[in-house]
Amino acid sequence: MIEVRGLGVTFGHGANAFRAVSDLSFNVARGESFGLVGESGSGKTTVLRAIAGLIPGVYGQLTVAGETLGQKRSKRFRHLVQMVFQDPFGSLHPRHTVDQILSEPARIHRMDAIKDRVVRALEEVGLDSSFRFRYPHQISGGQRQRIAVARALIIEPDIVLLDEPTSALDVSVQAEVLNLLNRMKREHGLTYMLVSHDLAVVSHMCDRLVVMQHGRLVETLSVEQLRNFTPEHPYTQQLLRASEGYDRAAVETLEDDL
């Protein structure tokens, strides 16, 4: 479904040029949940945005649903691929009502019966129609993310890119949103690419994952390897150890970040 070959992303020009991603290659099969894991600066979000066509400075070969991607994304791509962003406060326009936020993609893709689709989309993500005319600041973070999911799914895409969709949410709300995402995937036969720094979330959601550091691929592994704590690369092992909670002795084994 998604083929990435030699992906690189450079920010800035000349002397200020910064290689955010270098020489990345991986595949995502149809119907798979694929994870990208790494710490800040690893380039994982950049990879997602590169595939989404939201940033310049991208080189390498990207093929999505059989279409080789160029500089601009086609209408077909914009129908097939949608994205859910990290910040529930920032991904919804502060001056648009929920109704406007959900109607817009449907309108752009010239769908019919938009009002019905909006109501149905809200129901699917577990919100009733009383939410239709609220503004983002009148609803909670978890509810905003549900609306972000509804917005991504209203035009019935095949692939959803998820950029840390629950990092900014409370733990109890995170559980609800992750359950929602899994249910949507099952019911609509979606393919997911999930970026996260949280190994527990990735372990719960994904089938396979790649670990990134400083813009490079460190390791590709299956979720079983993660769950059994048997990755191969020492960096992945370090991440796993740090995810387990605070352990004074274990800290000594971590590489210093200075």
Added chain:
Amino acid sequence: MPQTSTAVTLPDAGLRSWLLSDAPDSAFQARCQRFYLAWLIFQRNPIAMIGLLITLGLVLVAIFAPWLTRSSGLVPELMNRLQPASSEHWFGTDELGRDIFDRIVWGSRITLYIVGLVGIIVVPIGLVVGTVAGYVGGFVDNLLMRITDIFLAFPRLILALALMAALGPSLENAVLAIAVTTWSPYARIARAEALTIRHSEFIMAAQMQGASTAGILFRHVMPLCISSVIVRLTLDMAGIILTAAGLGFLGLGAQPPTPEWGAMISTGRQFLLDQWWVPTVPGIAIFVVSLGFNLLGDGLRDVLDPKSGE
């Protein structure tokens, strides 16, 4: 998110609970609610309320001018020239015997006409130029900003004079001249806002959906730039009124016998010592209205400042 607020007993008035309800039923209700909450914040500020009252006063005086005046203020009555304030003429009469109160009231229409017309011209132009420059960036940004800089470089009055010389003195040309020299800062403000917004995730979401650049500018970027621009306009109004008055004072702009306040000061200034009311009353009118707009603008800024939002 767990509710931490105590149960709030809303007042029974149907309208108030409609305006404060958490689940609006229509886009109209949602918009009304937003304005109502903004109003609640605005009316907490007494100085802003004074500004609003003055501005409203100006508008009402302009609307009800025919009922507030006894004459058109245009016909000379030389028997009555330079009379001081009396029960017959509340502000006295000017050098041609015309009732000054009536002229001030009729002049309010001209003042409103000037600020309204200038506003209608500069706000859209500034918004469009600024948001396009800020959002698109690169060469387009450079080009538009250099054009903006060129207009910004001209001193307002001098350019107005030059335009008057070319087009001939009239109220409409004065408005045009003021607009031409006023729009640049609005483009700058809109551009600054657009630059901050441009990398927001909701913009990225719109791009993901395949929205056109025009669509994004019009539906996503401009609505967020408009508050700053409006605040700037209200604060600028004082300056616009004064520039118009200045042009009127120089005999450009509104031509006699039109009761434009600046022109009234000009023609009355020779009487300042003995019949002080002739140039002073229009001067006070200009002062009060400028102050009103300034105070209103300050109040609006406090309301529309995103930092004070919920």
Added chain:
Amino acid sequence: MSEAPILSVADLHVTFPTPKGDVQAVRGVSFDLGREKLGIVGESGSGKSQTGRAILGLTGGRGVVRARRMEFDGIDLRQASAQTLRAVRGNRISMIMQDPKYSLNPVISVGSQIEEAYLVHTRASKGEARERTMEMLKAVRIRNPARVYHAYPHEVSGGMGQRIMIAMMMIPEPDIIIADEPTSALDVTVQMQVLAILDDMVTQRGMALIFISHDLNLVASFCDRVLIMYAGQVMEVRAAHDLHNAEHPYTRGLLGCLPRIDAHGDTLAVMERDPAWADLR
């Protein structure tokens, strides 16, 4: 507790007026703090941050703070004059916040800021202050203190920024440190390193630490005791090692809905919120 608590809070209330009515952020929170690491855990809106701020008088806005008791080492923090509070704040009770970017002055070098923090509360010479600053930078395990001394906040990474904050807050040797989500903005490996520094500081210098966080696992593994907050109230207090035996359904719910690396399963347990939890106890 064998010795008298260094901080004693009873029935703390923090209320904010809004156009739609009063919002009670903290409703009757009570706890005692000894020379230990006390974690305060809660989700957003639980009132945990406002509790920390109320202790230091940093409530801000139009918030109103009431308490039956708020005593630090014999000082009544409720009635304290502005002068007393200033002498306490930063000197005997310090606060570390989430993002060093917002707490450090961007136009002053790091070293100068730390020195200033020292000189505000002590009558030391510039030379002494500089020595102390270098000591603190070494104590927070910064390998090249001389270089970092002259650096500006934007030139250092997030993890280093937090270490600098810790150095700044620790230099007057406070009795209590209130850390409000000090590691939430950091990568997980850096988090561990910063926590190790805090840990060492507490054990070596006999300080008390209030650790405010939304991360239950982290707090359970790092702190000695844990306070669970919900809707402005304390739901449960437990020793950290005993947290898995928690009794209150909210705590159990919170523990249950966390995803685990080694777990299988399509659905995470979702917390059923009992409206009775929000009732005033």
